[in-house]
Amino acid sequence: MKKIILDTNFLTLPHQFNVxxxxxxxxxxxxxxxxxxxxxxIGELKKISESRGNDAVAAKIALELVEKKNVKVIxxxxxxxxxxxxxxxxxxxxxxxxxxALKKKIKNKNVKVIYLRGKKHLDMG
Numbered sequence: 001m002k003k004i005i006l007d008t009n010f011l012t013l014p015h016q017f018n019v020x021x022x023x024x025x026x027x028x029x030x031x032x033x034x035x036x037x038x039x040x041x042i043g044e045l046k047k048i049s050e051s052r053g054n055d056a057v058a059a060k061i062a063l064e065l066v067e068k069k070n071v072k073v074i075x076x077x078x079x080x081x082x083x084x085x086x087x088x089x090x091x092x093x094x095x096x097x098x099x100x101a102l103k104k105k106i107k108n109k110n111v112k113v114i115y116l117r118g119k120k121h122l123d124m125g
Contacts, residue, residue, distance in 0.1 A: 001092075002092055003093050004034070004093075004096055004114065005038070006035060006066075009098050010098060011041070011062035012058035014058075017116065019122070021122065022069055024122035025096070028114065036072045037066060037071050038073070038075075039076050039078075045059045082101065082102045082105060085106070086105050090109070094113070095112070103115075
């Protein structure tokens with residue numbers, strides 16, 4: 001079973017672009033998977049949700065979705081999100097992100113990435 005790790009900016013896509021990331025992941029995945037996020041991602045979302053504006057709303061919605069969709073949260077002992085994702089990434093992992101820097105860091109690990117394409121749907125590469 002593949003593990004799909006959802007990063008911070010990916011979890012904010014539903015509010016920012018009105019994309020149902022869970023439905024889209026179902027559409028593109030051909031095998032069984034488990035949705036995972038990191039405690040450091042939850043920490044980032046909580047911090048963002050305490051601010052004001054559109055990002056705060058997106059973060060609050062993301063936190064609600066993590067709970068509602070029963071996304072498993074792995075404890076990362078407050079590690080930097082990107083570093084924790086890179087450390088966890090292996091051949092059984094798919095990273096869900098739109099973060100260019102993170103994509104670059106995991107490129108040589110031969111890990112697939114799920115990302116937003118055309119502001120309308122998800123793709124994997």
